[in-house]
Amino acid sequence: MQFHLNVPVTPLPATIQYQQELLLMGSCFAEEIGEKLQEHRFNTLINPHGILYNPLSITKALTSYMDGQVYTREDLFQHNDSWNSWDHHSRFSGLTPEAALDHIQGMQTAAVRAIDHADWLIITLGSAHAYVLKENNRLVGNCHKVPGGNFYKRLLTVDEIVTALDNMMHRLFFRNRKINILFTVSPVRYIRDGVVENNLSKAVLLQAVHHLVNKFNRLFYFPAYELVIDDLRDYRFYKEDMVHPNEQAIQYVWERVVKGCISEGSQELLHRIAELNRAARHRPFNPESPQHQQFLHTYAARVKQLMGEHPELPLDDLLAYFQ
Structure with missing residues (x-):
């Protein structure tokens, strides 16, 4: 008897190899997989803006790399004794504007280089819900614990997600002729938005991604969301918050990433490195x-x-x- 649905993962027609450079953007699940790649010594840059959840903030960050944007003090605001950027995760906040800008601009420089040289851009979309400042209608990548009354929350539409990503990718493909893009949707369940609202958000992301994947030859989709939600499908594969996949679930997805996305030759090398990592532990x-x-x-x-x-x-x- 079979007691769970085995989600098939079709191997990518173009696979990831060790000699390639990787840029990962998006939600905290992007960081989980990115850390696995780094642990196995892939040339990887993870979230130069920090964790970003909604597609428009991710697109804005990628556009800033292509524009070579230099952030200044005017791009920061002060809250709770720290200087923050609306475009960046709180890991980039600092006690002084100079400290925040040094960290931001250091990663910005690395990201500009990555845009030009990366063989793979891996984008993990977390949520279709976005937060906008009431005072100036500015989209924010992170709320930095500013009181919720300062923001509008809205559900992005499929059309505006597709348009934003489409425009960004046209520029990117013109600038970097070799880059491939791998989309995933995060299996993290944002239940603070509400269970129904979270499912609607994921549905919007899935519809937008599959529209784009069907449009471009250099775009691919990896079913991380389906592997956790439909294949594992059990709360024992979540952390105590019942929101984030636990280490077992992450390892399960990682093993499917290896088999479905990484070239056979690189898999052999990866397993040799994994043995050394286990010995070091x-x-x-x-x-x-x-x-x-x-x-x-x-x-x-x-x-x-x-x-x-x-x-x-x-x-x-x-x-x-x-x-």
């Missing part, structure tokens, strides 16, 4: 024992061998650990 009962010293010697030799075969991989930290 090993905690011995007696670190000074001859057995553990031999263990370290063996894995140091394996890291050196891999560094010789793939000098482009950042493995210095693993070598330092085992030595």
Whole structure:
């Protein structure tokens, strides 16, 4: 008997490879998968604006990279003793304008380079709900705990999401002739919007994404949302807040990403790196024992061998650990 629906993942016709550069944008689920990619030594830049949830804020950030935008003090506001940007996540806030701008502009410079050189842009859309400042109708990427009475909340339409992403992608494809775009919809359930409202939001995102994927040859869709919502489909795969997928669910999606999105040759290399990562997490009962010293010697030799075969991989930290 079969007790759950197995969601098929069709392998991408163009696959991700180690020699490629990746830029990830979007919700917190983008960061979860991005960290898995970084852990396995892919050349990855994750969320240069910080976590962004709605498609228009993500599009605005990507456009700022293509414009080479330089943020100034006029782009910041002060709230609760910190300086913040309406376009950025609170991780970019600082106690002084200079501290905030240094962090913002450092990542902005890295993102401008990534736009020109990336082989893959991976966009994870979180919510079709957007927040707009009442005083000037400005769309915000993050509310920074400013009281809710200062914002309008509205559900974006499929048409305005498609238009914004379409315009951004036309510019991007003209600027970077090799880039592919992989869309996902976050399986995080934003129930503070309401259960019905969350489902409506996800439906808008799915409709917009599939409209675009069917329009462009270099656009692809990975069913992260369906894998958690329809395949796992159980609260035991969520954290205690019943909103965010737990580590088991993230690992399940990651394994499907590897099989469906990463080239066979890169999968083989990924598994070798995963073995080294597992060895580095090993905690011995007696670190000074001859057995553990031999263990370290063996894995140091394996890291050196891999560094010789793939000098482009950042493995210095693993070598330092085992030595």
